[in-house]
Amino acid sequence: MVKLKYKNYQIAVINDSDYKINSADNLKVYNTVFFPGKNNEDQFYPTSKCGIIIKEFDNEIASAIICESGGATAITEKSFVIDEDKIWICVCNKVYCLEIPSLDLVWKKEIDFITNFSIHKIEDDFIIHGELDIKRITKSGEIIWSFGGRNIWINPEGKTEFNLENNQIHLFDFESNEYILDFNGETILDNPKPSSEKNWMNILKIAQEIKKK
Numbered sequence: 001m002v003k004l005k006y007k008n009y010q011i012a013v014i015n016d017s018d019y020k021i022n023s024a025d026n027l028k029v030y031n032t033v034f035f036p037g038k039n040n041e042d043q044f045y046p047t048s049k050c051g052i053i054i055k056e057f058d059n060e061i062a063s064a065i066i067c068e069s070g071g072a073t074a075i076t077e078k079s080f081v082i083d084e085d086k087i088w089i090c091v092c093n094k095v096y097c098l099e100i101p102s103l104d105l106v107w108k109k110e111i112d113f114i115t116n117f118s119i120h121k122i123e124d125d126f127i128i129h130g131e132l133d134i135k136r137i138t139k140s141g142e143i144i145w146s147f148g149g150r151n152i153w154i155n156p157e158g159k160t161e162f163n164l165e166n167n168q169i170h171l172f173d174f175e176s177n178e179y180i181l182d183f184n185g186e187t188i189l190d191n192p193k194p195s196s197e198k199n200w201m202n203i204l205k206i207a208q209e210i211k212k213k
Contacts, residue, residue, distance in 0.1 A: 071115025
């Protein structure tokens with residue numbers, strides 16, 4: 001759960017993993033439920049369920065839960081941005097933009113094919129750290145540019161996959177290839193990991209899989 005203050009509002013963003021669509025047994029009843037299905041016959045089972053609760057002077061004035069399928073997302077301080085009486089939030093492979101305080105939907109859009117890990121405000125736009133691509137989008141969800149590396153943007157060696165520093169985007173992919181971009185999506189540095197190191201990493205992965213069996 002992440003709690004913060006915005007103007008006169010107290011906003012809580014939570015991972016409500018126990019929430020069940022169309023169930024009368026939910027501990028929390030939300031004013032609005034966003035999900036692609038309409039009823040039980042749709043057989044829709046959300047991967048991530050993100051609740052947003054807005055209070056004013058400790059009185060709840062709006063609540064919504066976003067249920068989406070795709071690569072699961074965690075609730076962190078980097079999974080959403082609040083600005084200009086709106087919240088932009090990553091849930092699975094979508095980004096939702098909701099009004100504050102009503103939580104009415106402004107727009108939603110698939111940004112990364114698999115999942116979006118984080119959203120970051122730069123200048124008057126956003127940078128999205130997705131699993132497949134790094135994208136810069138406008139506040140209305142239009143894609144300005146997209147950048148894909150040699151592999152996905154997850155690093156098993158513990159390197160920081162995505163970092164904003166000195167008006168640059170520093171990246172490491174799954175194979176620990178290193179990249180630096182400017183905010184226009186232009187490549188400043190492309191530093192491939194030596195193939196010998198990659199081979200040893202692949203051998204280690206195979207050995208680990210054999211041990212599991």
